Amino acid sequence: MTPAIASEQQPANGKSWLHRLNPGWFVALLPLSLTLFFAGLICRVAAGEVITGSYPWVPSLGVNLSFYIDGLSLVFALLISGIGTLVIIYAGGYLAGHPQLGRFYIYLLLFMTAMLGLVLSGNIIALFVFWELTSLSSYLLIGFNHSQPKARASALQALLITGGGGLALLAGLVLLGQVGGSWELSTLLTQDIVIQNHPLYLPIVLLFLLGAFTKSAQFPFHIWLPNAMAAPTPVSAYLHSATMVKAGIFLLARFNPILGNTPIWQCSLTATGAVTMLLGAYLAWQQTDLKRILAYSTISALGTLVLLLGVGTAIAVKAAVVFLIVHSLYKGALFMAAGAIDHETGTRDINQLRGLRRVMPITFVAVTLAALSMAGALPLFVGYIGKKLIYEAALTAPSAAWLLTGSVLLTNTFTVVVAGLVAVRPFWGQLKPTPKPAHEAPLSLWLGPLLLAGLGLLLVGLLEFVPSSLLTPFLATSATAIADELVRVKLAAWSGVNAIFWLSLATLLAGIGLYTGRNGLRRLLSPANALTAIGPERIYERTLAGLQIVATGQTRLLQHGYLPLYLLTIVLTTAGLIGYTLLTRYGLNIGTHWSGVRMHEITVAVVILLATIAAVVSKSRLATIAALGMIGYGLSLLFVFYGAPDLAMTQLAVETLTVIILALTLYHLPRFSRLSSTAGRTRDALVALTVGGLVSVLVLTVLTVPMQSRLTPFFAENSVTLAKGRNIVNVILVDFRALDTLGEITVLAVAAIGIYALLKQQKQNEQNE
Amino acid sequence: MHSMILSTATRYLLPLLLMFSIFLLLRGHNEPGGGFTGGLVAAAALVLYGLALGLRSARQLLGIDPRMLIYVGLLTAVVSGLLGLLSGQVFMTGLWSTQTLPVIGKLGTPLLFDVGVYLVVIGVTLTIIFALMENETDSKTGSLKEE
Numbered sequence: 001m002t003p004a005i006a007s008e009q010q011p012a013n014g015k016s017w018l019h020r021l022n023p024g025w026f027v028a029l030l031p032l033s034l035t036l037f038f039a040g041l042i043c044r045v046a047a048g049e050v051i052t053g054s055y056p057w058v059p060s061l062g063v064n065l066s067f068y069i070d071g072l073s074l075v076f077a078l079l080i081s082g083i084g085t086l087v088i089i090y091a092g093g094y095l096a097g098h099p100q101l102g103r104f105y106i107y108l109l110l111f112m113t114a115m116l117g118l119v120l121s122g123n124i125i126a127l128f129v130f131w132e133l134t135s136l137s138s139y140l141l142i143g144f145n146h147s148q149p150k151a152r153a154s155a156l157q158a159l160l161i162t163g164g165g166g167l168a169l170l171a172g173l174v175l176l177g178q179v180g181g182s183w184e185l186s187t188l189l190t191q192d193i194v195i196q197n198h199p200l201y202l203p204i205v206l207l208f209l210l211g212a213f214t215k216s217a218q219f220p221f222h223i224w225l226p227n228a229m230a231a232p233t234p235v236s237a238y239l240h241s242a243t244m245v246k247a248g249i250f251l252l253a254r255f256n257p258i259l260g261n262t263p264i265w266q267c268s269l270t271a272t273g274a275v276t277m278l279l280g281a282y283l284a285w286q287q288t289d290l291k292r293i294l295a296y297s298t299i300s301a302l303g304t305l306v307l308l309l310g311v312g313t314a315i316a317v318k319a320a321v322v323f324l325i326v327h328s329l330y331k332g333a334l335f336m337a338a339g340a341i342d343h344e345t346g347t348r349d350i351n352q353l354r355g356l357r358r359v360m361p362i363t364f365v366a367v368t369l370a371a372l373s374m375a376g377a378l379p380l381f382v383g384y385i386g387k388k389l390i391y392e393a394a395l396t397a398p399s400a401a402w403l404l405t406g407s408v409l410l411t412n413t414f415t416v417v418v419a420g421l422v423a424v425r426p427f428w429g430q431l432k433p434t435p436k437p438a439h440e441a442p443l444s445l446w447l448g449p450l451l452l453a454g455l456g457l458l459l460v461g462l463l464e465f466v467p468s469s470l471l472t473p474f475l476a477t478s479a480t481a482i483a484d485e486l487v488r489v490k491l492a493a494w495s496g497v498n499a500i501f502w503l504s505l506a507t508l509l510a511g512i513g514l515y516t517g518r519n520g521l522r523r524l525l526s527p528a529n530a531l532t533a534i535g536p537e538r539i540y541e542r543t544l545a546g547l548q549i550v551a552t553g554q555t556r557l558l559q560h561g562y563l564p565l566y567l568l569t570i571v572l573t574t575a576g577l578i579g580y581t582l583l584t585r586y587g588l589n590i591g592t593h594w595s596g597v598r599m600h601e602i603t604v605a606v607v608i609l610l611a612t613i614a615a616v617v618s619k620s621r622l623a624t625i626a627a628l629g630m631i632g633y634g635l636s637l638l639f640v641f642y643g644a645p646d647l648a649m650t651q652l653a654v655e656t657l658t659v660i661i662l663a664l665t666l667y668h669l670p671r672f673s674r675l676s677s678t679a680g681r682t683r684d685a686l687v688a689l690t691v692g693g694l695v696s697v698l699v700l701t702v703l704t705v706p707m708q709s710r711l712t713p714f715f716a717e718n719s720v721t722l723a724k725g726r727n728i729v730n731v732i733l734v735d736f737r738a739l740d741t742l743g744e745i746t747v748l749a750v751a752a753i754g755i756y757a758l759l760k761q762q763k764q765n766e767q768n769e
Numbered sequence: 770m771h772s773m774i775l776s777t778a779t780r781y782l783l784p785l786l787l788m789f790s791i792f793l794l795l796r797g798h799n800e801p802g803g804g805f806t807g808g809l810v811a812a813a814a815l816v817l818y819g820l821a822l823g824l825r826s827a828r829q830l831l832g833i834d835p836r837m838l839i840y841v842g843l844l845t846a847v848v849s850g851l852l853g854l855l856s857g858q859v860f861m862t863g864l865w866s867t868q869t870l871p872v873i874g875k876l877g878t879p880l881l882f883d884v885g886v887y888l889v890v891i892g893v894t895l896t897i898i899f900a901l902m903e904n905e906t907d908s909k910t911g912s913l914k915e916e
Contacts, residue, residue, distance in 0.1 A: 646801045646806065649793075649801060650805060650806045650809065653806060653809030653810055654809060656813055657812065660813075660898065661901065664901040724798070724865055724877065725879070726798070726799040726800070727797060727798055727800055729803070730797045730802070730803040730883070733803060733804075733883075733886075734804070734879040734886070735863050735879045735882075738861050738879070738882055739850075739860075741846075742850065742861075742882075745842070745885070745886055745889040745890075746843060748889060749840075749889055749892070749893060752839060752892070752893035753896075755896070755897050756836065759901065759903075762904070763903075763904055
């Protein structure tokens, strides 16, 4: 909760020297302190401890705000808060002077809160709430430039796809909670055998996959991610590469011990992951916009992670954890650098960017380091270890090992091309004129990329030369949390000349070859790309258009604006439902309790009947009103006879006022005439008679069923003792059911204001005419 | 449609009717009556006054806009519920005084709630009827359009 609140405290733009200082430096203190806090927990978590805490939220439903910090949560928490710190500093520079920077920070910190909550949740309902909050804050951030229609459409698309997946996830979580008997993660983690043998296991898995695949942009739901690049670059770097899109991966990893290790789980994950991985990589190198290149390569990386979780062996899980960190580091760096280039040159089109290494040397260094890690080219970088582990996982996969290895090889080749496109193409060669004269970015814009890219080097150093550091056991606990079995992690960048070495070398050479020949290949492939016209993007558009047609149609059908038909629909529906229930439950059993009816009661009943007939057939409105008044007073009399003085009094007062209101409205009504056809009147009469008859039968049937209400004795006994009143009706109204009464008087008030507004409006219209 | 008999009678009836409505409100907890009925009676009395002596005099007599009664009434009802909350119990818990007053009996939050209902009912009824009467006096065609 703290980040969301703290955003209010960011310094206001004064006119002093503070005015020129990037407010990001102040705001970043918050995520920085969170990072340090989480870093302090590494020690305990690396030792295998699970830190938990719980606050009651809805105790009666077993929903608590619980936290569950193990290796997996902590890796994510560190990435979120650490990269968040850099992104916030970066955003201060990137959006410097933007009038809505404050709003941007609020959204960004809201997202950070949601994301941290999601990965630290120990209760699956809390987890879902945070999950949805990330979708919502992502919507706000993608649509931050809300004056652009493209940004709005992209934001909506992302919300619809991830939100739809969120609904599926909710259903999955509820089923899981029902089957597992708890909403608490710590309990559910021990219930894996019960859950996997339950008939609802398959639906749970499918719903979970739908939630995770939409969030993590897996094929065919990947379309929202490239479009989300309409967001400001800090958002792309943070949400759409390093953190939010990994929420789906987190979900799969978190529930892998419960749901995983079954054929359906492994097949779905492996197949979807492989397809997404290949497709993303294939589409990435064909883009020309730096951010879109990186977006498609992110899709590919997400596919790789899903694939690794699907393979599910110890080595694959280990590879997933390492690659998750590696990817967040280099992709965050590359995105921020791409934004810096955009910011300083005015374009992101790689065809317009050349020779930037002289004018933007620091950015150049950062991009080169990150791209080398991405390509996995040198054993100096942590990216190389990630790539090595992925090959190892593919080679030792329990089934289809060669197919997977081939896919990974192809993907990595494309990745090398992408690395070249972002690191070589814009920076080398002759400087080309750009929309804005290119110059080095300010500190806030290159600090993030450089630090993240540099961390890639540092981590290798830690792993290689400081074996006693906490990093290795920490990664091991993370992998163990996913695999639910002890995973040993021993990472080394260099492990001699073996199959994996040759594979890495082959990737690199093929990638360089493809990079040089990419233009020819692109021309060759252009017919195949026509297929994208029938891709998921088109299906999304069609679905959206179709939804609108359906909505228009059903609105026309149901909301026609014709009052008599509304009434008819409501009355017939009610009568149908009541009649059905009555006949199927009790049948036609109206009983014969006619004895004991007294003369004066019959008289009143006859008067009511006659007044009703008069009201219906009368050709004068005044006569009709008088007849209606008679009906009302007759009913009041009946209430008096049957010992309901409260009802009788109220009925009398209401009747009196109704007659007054009707008389007052008479002036405004047009001349009395028969507007409806005879057929229409006959239909109305039939409906009225049917409903009236039904209600009569209902009342008579109720009398034949012995009353077994526990309410009447309860109220009779407790009215005086608990509520200190002898008039049970009133005690119910103002004490036992006072909340209902409060609701009713509120409705009354709203209705009165509505009527008042209508009457005033009418008067105004008359005056204008 | 000025009627001497009606206007004279109304002058005497109004205080009686208003007292009756308060009587209904106060005794509602133990005998037939209550805020709803009481409110309707009070509203009817004021409407009668308006019909007999004109809308302007009725508004003057009331002193405030009937809409204000709705707001005050709703607020009173909510406050009566909040009192329970403030004393550390569930919203709308009935709180009662220990002493018994001569006419009213025991004071308690349910009675306050009933006062809220009473005010809302008067406000709602008068808002609607006064607005209707206003339209009627404003429309130039004073005669009935009935056949």
